[in-house]
Amino acid sequence: MKKWISFPKSAGEYSKQAHCDLPAGTYEREMGKEGFFGPACHFHHRHPPTGWASFEGPLHPHAFDLNELAVTSPSPWDAHLLFSNNDARIRFWQCQDAMTHLARNADGDELLFIHEGAGDLYCDWGHMSYRDGDYIVLPRGTMWRLAPTSPTELLLVEATQSSYQLPEKGMVGPHAIFDPAVLETPQINDAFRAQQGDQTWQVKVKRAGQMSTITYPFNPLDTTGWHGDLVACKVNWRDIRPLMSHRYHLPPSAHTTFVARNFVICTFAPRPIESDPGALKVPFYHNNDDYDELIFYHRGNFFSRDNIKPGMVTLHPNGFTHGPHPKAFEAGMKATRTETDEVAVMIDSRFPLEINEAAHTVEWPGYVDSWKPKK
Missing domain, CATH: 2.60.120.10 (Jelly Rolls)
Structure with a gap:
């Protein structure tokens, strides 16, 4: 059993409950251990944690359109x-x-x-x-x-x-x-x-x-x-009945379907969107500090993403802070939808995934810029 250096503390202006009732004008970011299973800290920022002006280096996120692969x-x-x-x-x-x-x-x-x-x-x-x-x-x-x-x-x-x-x-x-x-x-x-x-x-x-x-x-x-x-x-x-909470946005780990050595497979299936006025309606900003996050998009309208269609894959390497795209975040804050219709398969890998040549041939190089604030 792990003995984390873990003890609850707080400073400044913060919410009493993670992912709910955020201080006005702030954006929450979760930094945690063991992919949502370990100790975590929730920061409140004045600006979106994904609001970068530029992004250079191998840590940047990736998107791939598998519809373009040769038969x-x-x-x-x-x-x-x-x-x-x-x-x-x-x-x-x-x-x-x-x-x-x-x-x-x-x-x-x-x-x-x-x-x-x-x-x-x-x-x-x-x-x-x-x-x-x-x-x-x-x-x-x-x-x-x-x-x-x-x-x-x-x-x-x-x-x-x-x-x-x-x-x-x-x-x-x-x-x-x-x-x-x-x-x-x-x-x-x-x-x-x-x-x-x-x-x-x-x-x-x-x-x-x-x-x-x-x-x-x-x-x-x-x-x-x-x-x-x-x-x-x-x-x-269609036989999966997602765990839900109308007052709290559950982490992806709540949707785990299968587990294997050093990775899990989760299923995002249609569900009602949180209805409590103070609850986040879209995935929270978070760091991937322990896991690579790969998502295959199967069906529907992906409510946390923009310009992503069925048959595409996104890869967010560990150490990369990410969350909903700006348009999705705004829609979530306005509570314009009451349920999701997306179906996606997520593979969370404890160790980095190598991108092979076949994936590089169908990569969307502009994906990293899709979080930039719209002017």
Whole structure:
């Protein structure tokens, strides 16, 4: 258990409650430890903490338009590698046709987030359909393939040398956010049995970053039954019921969907906006001092961002102070909206994410200037 140098103190003019009833004419900035879980201090500033006139150096934020990526081949191993570190590999893949081989990741669990499209997934445990907005968790070593019924675009997040787990939900109980009962698992059904046979199949396996191909004179997805407590599963964002407080803007960590070694995955789903007159209506300004924050924008109008559309990604490196764009902050102060309609996937990484070449080719270089005060 950590013993922080932590004791409540205060000075000057300040609010009694974080993110609420700010002193008139001030802007709140949170500086904390452990990504909203550790001790924190809330500063009140006369000017927006993001109101810079210029920004130079490698700390600046990034935005990428994945809609501009070239179409890849029908194999997840050819997906665009966008961001990576020792704990995660984040790829983007366009799968238009049924895979003609099986994939198997021996380096870690694989998470698929379906951005567009629909179809069928076949794996060791059986068959299940998928649609846009699905998260599909494939345990390390799973053999799998997709057979799209409509062109599919998806984010793939490898938990390198680790596993995906559900977050601890504490005092709100295990059925909050989403009940584990909504998790769907593959079935040994007619569709699964129909694809079995003695045709030649290849399994392309990634191990330690290197590829191997194993050829069988039959389809190795020939399971006739199984039992145990390790299984592929899926959940759709539409089944997620966000934690809410009408009097207090909750931190992103309240929306955690999965946890892995040194990173978490959070889901921002539609919810009512805070209604209390004194509560912030948009995300608070804060420092990313312990985590890189990467957000993939899936659907809707992103109420804290300007000029961001579905299929884009933003990356805020740790150490970078950020918060809502000026237009979003003004709209929030005027309480012009009563609910959000955004859907986004956030990956908070304890260690810096490397930006790979594929991401650089679709970067929006002007993103850092989008916080500048409008003249």
